[in-house]
Amino acid sequence: MQHDDVIWDIIGNRQFCSFKVKTKGQNFCRNEFNVTGLCNRSACPLSNSQYATVREEKGQCFLYMKVIERAAFPAKMWEKVKLSRNYERALEQIDENLIYWPRFLRHKCKQRFTKITQYLIRMRRLVLKRQRKLVPLSRKVESREKRKEEKALIAAQLDNAIEKELLERLKQGTYGDIYNFPSHAFDRALEQQDEESESGEEEEEEEDEEDVGKREFVAEDEVDESDLSDFEDMNKLRTSSDEEEQEDSSEEEEEEMQVKRSKGKSPANGAAARKKRAYVEIEYEQETEPAPKSRVTL
């Protein structure tokens, strides 16, 4: 026979109940059919022959009822009623099924049903929100990758690569006229000189043939172009105006760079570059012999 009080006396107070979880303040009941989850005389499913709970399965809520008439048939002990998805309708169902049952059980069933619907709603909402995915890291893989990265960094030689790329761009002229290195301009001027001198020679030949026989009156101190065998001087005459401009621009650049530069940088090598000019010798062929100079001193 089912003696609830005796059962409760044994499992609740004196001896062991395998579903009981003892904590400092309270006792909990781990039985799945417990309505409240606490270990009480009124809430223990083992020591109440007339009992009801609400449980959910895959989002569907069911009302479970146990009556003393079926206490002898453990397989058929619990009567399972599917509750409606509508909240109010389900509450009415609980009331219907548990009519004439103790107030306590009715109330607790409804409470439990409410809580269940609330957490089901929250679950559905969370799924729609952004879900954070935790990706497990494998220690071996991470350390391997780290090592590979270090080796790749060493193999990359970044500074050299960047410097090479920048110098290439400078050579190709992507920077336009911003950078005027004197030696570079010198070379360019040299090339220009070559072209001019070659074309000049051809012209001179033609002109010489034309000018044969013509008289010209020349001052004493005037310098003949043909007398100038020193190449540098010639260059200075021809390109003096250009160089002045270049010097000005490079000085401005130096000032700019000094302003923008921070500590630890060597000064812009305008002066140093000028000293290390490329020196090119160019031979000139002169058709006419230089006229003999004579100075008449009075």
Added chain:
Amino acid sequence: NSKMSETLEINELKGLNERLMLEETQERQKETKMEPEASSFPPTFSVSEIKNKQRRHLMFMKLKQEKRKQKMQLKKKKKKEREALGDKAPPKEVPKTIENQRVYDETTVDPEDEEVAFDEGTDEFSAYFNGLTNPQVLITTSDRPRGRTMRFCRQLATVIPNAHVYYRKGLALKRIIPQCVARNFTYLMVVNEDRQVPNGLVLCHLPDGPTAHFKVSNVRLRKEIKRRGKDPTEHSPEVILNNFSTRLGHSIGRLFAALFPQDPQFVGRQVATFHNQRDFIFFRFHRYIFKNEKKVGIQELGPRFTLKLRSLQKGTFDSKFGEYEWVLKRHEMDACRRKFQL
């Protein structure tokens, strides 16, 4: 007395054992001395067949010494030959590096490939490369960013012109993207954080461009960089993209290039470099100065980090239903040490 005798016996045994071993090694040494040139190990001999650990160890050591000796002799001989030949010596062999031995990738781009040029003329970046759009970058983070990540984002914003940092209030990316498009942003950068440190980057080209997901490592903020220069100015930097050789590399390179405005201001003398080496993309930001024609000095400013591409997706960010152009599959792709994707 008996105990003493026992210990004596034990000691004697031990001594005997050692003497035996010494004798054996001496015998073997004598053998080697008698035949200096020939190796003392018959070809059918294997060190692993000796059961005794000490002896096996000794034999192994001897084997190693022999090999080393032979190697040194070979080297000396070669060196002598080389010196003897002088000018006629064959050129020194180039050492094998991983880059030398790289498995040839079929998707390597030829500079004159028409198909590639056509593709690049009509892909999502064509608007940028034709000068129609100016890049506008929005930088944000994952939820609840910590100080380091925020500092990193702010420094990135100084490096990339037209970049703005916004605080992520727990909004979904799919909702942020249409808002960005409405406000004419061209890029969305999301820095992912893990354990108080940035570890991932999602770079999404906005109108409907590709989304790239990178793993970020070795982030150095500005104050952690040694010998650095002053803070970068507002001039738009130049961009250097190195070693992007395959089709995939090309598309990633264009992704990076479109971050910066088309016409760099050379007055600023700043350069941002994306260097790809063995599938790791190193980002550096420098200020350069040309000392003369042949020499340039560079000074690092700005943050540095390395990226590794994890996936490239065709449309805007959609991790569930997006079409993935390329995904890193570790088991397939990391199996060969000499095969790289970018």
